[in-house]
Amino acid sequence: MPLLIFLVLPLLELALLIQVGQVWGVWPVLAEIVLSGMLGLWFMRTAGLATLMQSQQKLAQGYFPEQTLLRGLLAALGGWLLFMPGLMTDVLGVLLLLPFSHGFLGAWLLARVRRARAQQAGAASNASFTADESRFARQPFESGRSHAPDTLDGEWRRLD
Numbered sequence: 001m002p003l004l005i006f007l008v009l010p011l012l013e014l015a016l017l018i019q020v021g022q023v024w025g026v027w028p029v030l031a032e033i034v035l036s037g038m039l040g041l042w043f044m045r046t047a048g049l050a051t052l053m054q055s056q057q058k059l060a061q062g063y064f065p066e067q068t069l070l071r072g073l074l075a076a077l078g079g080w081l082l083f084m085p086g087l088m089t090d091v092l093g094v095l096l097l098l099p100f101s102h103g104f105l106g107a108w109l110l111a112r113v114r115r116a117r118a119q120q121a122g123a124a125s126n127a128s129f130t131a132d133e134s135r136f137a138r139q140p141f142e143s144g145r146s147h148a149p150d151t152l153d154g155e156w157r158r159l160d
Contacts, residue, residue, distance in 0.1 A: 009089075013086030037085065039082050040078075043082060047076045055072075067106070070102065071106075073109075075096070
């Protein structure tokens with residue numbers, strides 16, 4: 001499926017750019033491509049820096065910043081789609097940058113992460129772990145947790 005997207009999407013984008021170019025003209029289409037690319041780069045840069053700073057604040061408070069990371073991921077993906085030349089990717093990029101899409105896509109992504117985590121926990125419990133099983137059953141991105149984050153204590157040494 002991903003290979004099909006990489007083969008078909010550029011052809012659809014090219015066909016749409018040709019059609020729009022016939023209506024708008026060459027220079028407005030080229031200006032749209034350049035401006036959306038610059039806007040996409042700006043969103044990727046600012047989303048990365050803002051996500052980093054907000055995540056560090058949440059981690060310092062003892063919380064895992066799942067919502068901050070999701071918003072940053074969606075903003076970076078939206079910026080990347082704006083950076084890609086084409087009108088369909090521009091529309092998808094703008095939709096990812098709008099706040100209303102964060103709720104739906106964020107819930108979908110969290111559900112996928114939780115499902116993958118549950119499958120990993122199931123595989124881990126079948127691999128003769130002696131660790132407390134309740135730790136693995138916990139959801140990884142619960143928000144509003146009242147307990148402190150887990151702390152692991154141990155020693156290490158370098159083996160060369």
